[in-house]
Amino acid sequence: SAWYGSLNGSVHAAFALVSEYPRLGAGQLQPDVDAVSACKVVFGGTRSGYQVALNEIRFYNSRGDFIDAIGSATNPGGRSDDHPAEELFDGTDANSCWVDYNGVPSTVELTFSAPTTFAAYDFKTGADHWCSDGRQPTAWSLFCRADAEAAWYLLDSRADVVAPAD
Helix, strand or coil, X not given: CCEEECHHHCEEEEEECCCCCCCCCCCCCCCXXXXXXXXXXXXXXXXXXXXXXXXXXXXXXXXXXXXXXXXXXXXXXXXXXXXXXXXXXXXXXCCCCEEECCCCXXXXXXXXXXXXXXXXXXXXXXXXXXXXXXXCEEEEEEEEECXXXXXXXXXXXXXXXXXXXX
């Protein structure tokens, strides 16, 4: 996985589930996962080893098109104070982010507004010190489930990801 620059001082990290990450609108096809109603990301490490922060979590279909499907986000067991999990899908600028002040491990649960399929996801870090400052994730696992009654299953796991310097 490679981190790459973006506008407004934010940085995106893109992760395909099967093959190379599809460029937006490139027409590249790769398989979508079966429809899921929710996913959770369990963060196990950050660049500095303490609190974790992100500006956005986004999902993409098999063609690389953004899927605007997240209906809610929570941070069970976390402490987000004035940087709540809802900021992970609000589409705002790089100075708006979620922070878990309890540090890692940390979990974010994302519920989709309708059953959703996707082929890739990415993380976006922010430009201000709350959204970066060593809080970029370097290890995590992505779990999903078909419905609220189903068990979580591991979909993707990353470790030792090289996060950008602030």
